[in-house]
Structures are given as structure tokens and as C-alpha cells.
Amino acid sequence: MASGKSTIVNALKKRGFKHTTLSSIVRDECRKAGLEEVRDNLMTTGQKLREVFGAGVLGKKALEKIQQEGGDHWIVDGIRNPAEAMELRKHPHFVLIANTAPEDLIVSRILSRKRADDTLDEASILQKLHREMGEGEPLEGQQVAKCIDMADFEFENVMEMDEVEEAFMALYDEIKMTRSL
Numbered sequence: 001m002a003s004g005k006s007t008i009v010n011a012l013k014k015r016g017f018k019h020t021t022l023s024s025i026v027r028d029e030c031r032k033a034g035l036e037e038v039r040d041n042l043m044t045t046g047q048k049l050r051e052v053f054g055a056g057v058l059g060k061k062a063l064e065k066i067q068q069e070g071g072d073h074w075i076v077d078g079i080r081n082p083a084e085a086m087e088l089r090k091h092p093h094f095v096l097i098a099n100t101a102p103e104d105l106i107v108s109r110i111l112s113r114k115r116a117d118d119t120l121d122e123a124s125i126l127q128k129l130h131r132e133m134g135e136g137e138p139l140e141g142q143q144v145a146k147c148i149d150m151a152d153f154e155f156e157n158v159m160e161m162d163e164v165e166e167a168f169m170a171l172y173d174e175i176k177m178t179r180s181l
Contacts, residue, residue: 001129002109003101004157004164005077011165012075012172020065022046022058022078039119039128043142050081050140059087066091080132082146095175098151101158103129 009019026046027037035041049057062076062084072093079085079096088094101109107125119125130136134143148154155171157164 001125001132002106002113003099004161005099007161007164008099008155008157008168009075009077011168012073015073015169017073017075018066018069018071019075019077020062022062022076022080022084025049025058025061043131046080047138047141050083051138055081055083055140056087057084059084063088063091079147081140081143082150083140085147085150093179095153095179096147096151097171097175098148098154100148100154100156105158 013019023042023046026042026049029045029049030037030041033045035045046058054060058081059076059079066074066076076088079088085096088096103126106129107122110125111120111122114120119128132142133145134141137143153171153175155168157168159167
């Protein structure tokens with residue numbers, strides 16, 4: 001949440017990457033159920049999908065899409081459960097990069113961006129952030145902290161927006177050299 005994923009996704013798309021997000025799968029399910037696509041509904045729907053079909057279901061669906069559509073360079077964002085990452089690790093070139101930012105910076109970003117679906121009080125933002133990280137969540141729920149622990153690389157996004165792309169692409173080029181991507 002407010003860690004700068006979109007900026008990174010856009011930087012990679014400029015380099016020809018295709019993009020899918022696990023959230024789009026969950027959004028589709030919300031629409032089918034007639035639910036409003038707000039963070040709480042998305043989180044609950046994602047958790048229900050994991051309960052019914054297994055904790056890695058969203059990763060499995062993303063991997064199926066990648067295999068169906070083809071191409072060598074894909075970005076999958078919205079990995080929020082370790083089982084999703086494990087499903088995606090079945091792809092021979094999968095690299096998990098944790099895009100992180102300190103809580104106080106995340107809160108500041110959310111308060112300043114004023115998106116329609118953002119909560120605009122600090123306590124509520126922190127509550128949602130802690131839930132996303134795994135606090136009080138079952139194993140098939142949101143477990144972002146565990147996903148961060150599993151990451152092959154971490155990009156701490158603490159810079160100004162106009163510096164993010166260059167800093168991330170430097171990390172990507174480093175990874176590319178060491179991983180033969």
C-alpha cells in the first residue's frame with residue numbers, strides 16, 4: 001500500500017514488460033459477487049479464494065495467464081501470501097522483489113495522494129497496513145511480511161517520486177546481470 005508499485009510497474013512496462021496483478025483476479029471475483037471494489041472487500045474476497053482453492057490460487061492463476069499469453073518478461077504485482085510466491089517460483093525465471101517503504105512514509109503518501117478509496121485517517125491506515133502485513137490474519141490471508149522475508153531482493157522506496165524509476169532500474173540491471181534475465 002503506497003509503496004510506489006505503480007511507478008516501478010510503469011518503468012518496467014517502458015522496457016517492454018507485460019503486466020498482471022493478483023488484485024485483478026480478486027477484482028473480477030468482487031464484480032461477479034456484486035461487491036464494491038474497495039480494499040476491505042478485496043482483502044476478504046482474496047482470503048475466501050485462498051480458503052476455497054488453496055493459498056496459492058492467485059499465483060497459480062497468474063502463472064496460467066503468463067503461460068497462455070507467452071512472452072519472456074512479466075511483472076506480477078500484488079503478491080500478498082507466501083503460497084502465491086511459491087506458485088510463481090515454478091516459473092524458471094521468477095524473481096521476487098519486495099518493494100518496501102517505512103510505515104510513516106506510507107501513511108504520509110496515502111494522506112497526500114487523496115485517492116477516493118483511501119482511508120484518510122492515520123489510525124485506519126495503520127490498521128489496514130498491519131492487516132495486510134499479516135497481523136491477525138489466518139495463513140491463507142494477507143501475509144505481506146512473510147512475502148518480504150521470502151524476497152530475493154528488496155527495494156526500499158524512500159526517495160522522491162522522480163527518483164524512483166532510475167533507482168529501481170539500477171537494481172533491475174544489477175539483477176539482470178546476476179540472474180541472466
